[in-house]
Amino acid sequence: MSDFMTRVLRRETHSPRSGWSVVAAILVALAAIYALLESVLAALGQPAWLVHPLDALTWIADLPGPYPQILLGAAGFLMALVGLIFLGNGLLPGRRPRHVIDNPRVAIVVDDEVIASALAKCARVAAGVTREQVMVVVSARLVQVNVRPTSGIRLSEQKIQAAVESQLADMELDPRPAVTVKLASSGVIGV
Incomplete structure (x- = not known):
């Protein structure tokens, strides 16, 4: 069988990763746009839209702070789970039936x-x-x-x-x- 036919058969029997790639790209783009918006507002001396960038960085640096450890643990577990889902979909072979x-x-x-x-x-x-x-x-x-x-x-x-x-x-x-x-x-x- 030719290399071309082998590639075609693999494409037909394995699911593409484009859907997950689009989701990841949209999430990163939204985060970047939000960070850019807040940075521009801070540079212009305007009030923050949601959170001032320095306040957000200070909040991250002060963790765990007064927050319950179980809440922080659950948030960390959820973020790790989402990361594992993306990693698994990127590395594991997705087979179509x-x-x-x-x-x-x-x-x-x-x-x-x-x-x-x-x-x-x-x-x-x-x-x-x-x-x-x-x-x-x-x-x-x-x-x-x-x-x-x-x-x-x-x-x-x-x-x-x-x-x-x-x-x-x-x-x-x-x-x-x-x-x-x-x-x-x-x-x-x-x-």
């Missing part, structure tokens, strides 16, 4: 809901149950198949898992998720 089908000629990206639908049909046929009795959840590394059997009819987890794994192998997904099958302990009344 999509998989790539390995093909040397074309780039194929499939939504996880489509994969889940196909695997649910496969599991339903292998188990011999109705559509409402099968639920499949597909994530980046795991396919979880939940089956509620019909009361009085035994189902084989291995048979369902083999059918789903065979269907998954035919799809040639990249990355290929592992399959787990769970049978519910209580069944539904057959029609």
